[in-house]
Amino acid sequence: MRRQLLPFPANNSQSFIQTDAAVNPGNSGGALVNTKGELIGINTAISSQTGSYIGYSFAVPSNIARKVLEDIMEYGTVQNGMLGVAGTSLNSKYAEQLKVATSEGFYVGSVESGSGAYRAGIQEGDVITKLDNISINKFSDLKGYLDTKRPKDVVSVTILRDGNFKVIPVTLEKINSIQLPIIGTVKDANKEELRKYGVDYGVKISALSPKYADSWRKNGVTEGSIVTAINDRRVNSVEDAKQILESKSSNDPLKFEVINNRGEKETYYWR
Numbered sequence: 001m002r003r004q005l006l007p008f009p010a011n012n013s014q015s016f017i018q019t020d021a022a023v024n025p026g027n028s029g030g031a032l033v034n035t036k037g038e039l040i041g042i043n044t045a046i047s048s049q050t051g052s053y054i055g056y057s058f059a060v061p062s063n064i065a066r067k068v069l070e071d072i073m074e075y076g077t078v079q080n081g082m083l084g085v086a087g088t089s090l091n092s093k094y095a096e097q098l099k100v101a102t103s104e105g106f107y108v109g110s111v112e113s114g115s116g117a118y119r120a121g122i123q124e125g126d127v128i129t130k131l132d133n134i135s136i137n138k139f140s141d142l143k144g145y146l147d148t149k150r151p152k153d154v155v156s157v158t159i160l161r162d163g164n165f166k167v168i169p170v171t172l173e174k175i176n177s178i179q180l181p182i183i184g185t186v187k188d189a190n191k192e193e194l195r196k197y198g199v200d201y202g203v204k205i206s207a208l209s210p211k212y213a214d215s216w217r218k219n220g221v222t223e224g225s226i227v228t229a230i231n232d233r234r235v236n237s238v239e240d241a242k243q244i245l246e247s248k249s250s251n252d253p254l255k256f257e258v259i260n261n262r263g264e265k266e267t268y269y270w271r
Contacts, residue, residue: 081172084115089138130158202226220260229257
């Protein structure tokens, strides 16, 4: 049974709040309250030329903070739901280039095969304008709202397609991919993909980093190659990779163990 917490009044769906409240250095993690004394966010940072409260302050919305707390209490980790689309925020310039009838919304450039969006019928070229009646004008709106959701939650996605609006229910899924520095995107691998390389653990490279792709391919590392360890720690899943990256210091080097397309296990370092 999910534990009940005291309700937070805020219902802001964005990933951060910009406020003119006085926030001083060292106040990160402190409460941001409104004039009624209600919690509306958790302070995270300030942008100030003086080093004091004169400037811009930023906070995590209280509804997202509540979800994170509930997730940790119930599951031990934050649960994030994935829609399964990639694309770009629209403006008048992009709308003209993409030949779409609106300059606001999120343009779907691709849909991940097998994702909730894919199964629900969302297509490349669709424009997402709303999620559960929350207007989507840019990527931060999309991400901010999804940050309040969990895997298996159903979201009503309003899209613009061929000049007509359509509402499509999409079941969110657990995020199964992560960005690895210099390598690119990795996803959980199935048994057949692992068996191809003679291992029973590791994550699959699904997309190489555009900046380093040529170098990787020269070394025999391509889409489909397997990352088996990071910093000498065995990687069984994307969640393992995420935890390893989060536990390292920003100044620590990274060590990747990768099986290339010749079946050879190589070690690569990056600082």
